[in-house]
Amino acid sequence: xxxxxxxxxxxxxxxxxxxxxxxxxxxxxxxxxxxxxxxxxxxxxxxxxxxxxxxxxxxxxxxxxxxxxx
Numbered sequence: 001x002x003x004x005x006x007x008x009x010x011x012x013x014x015x016x017x018x019x020x021x022x023x024x025x026x027x028x029x030x031x032x033x034x035x036x037x038x039x040x041x042x043x044x045x046x047x048x049x050x051x052x053x054x055x056x057x058x059x060x061x062x063x064x065x066x067x068x069x070x
Contacts, residue, residue: 013056028053
């Protein structure tokens with residue numbers, strides 16, 4: 001799909017959805033710290049948040065690997 005290879009769109013997704021809400025810290029960063037701390041007390045909605053806010057970053061890593069190894 002062409003949209004999954006659009007570098008500019010993926011950057012915008014990372015900077016908006018991937019980091020939202022920005023204050024007091026990016027949501028994904030807080031969830032990752034929670035995961036690396038053992039994920040004690042995480043519910044289904046928390047796992048969904050990790051997937052939702054982390055997916056743009058997965059796409060960014062994917063497109064970087066494609067550009068490097070092409």
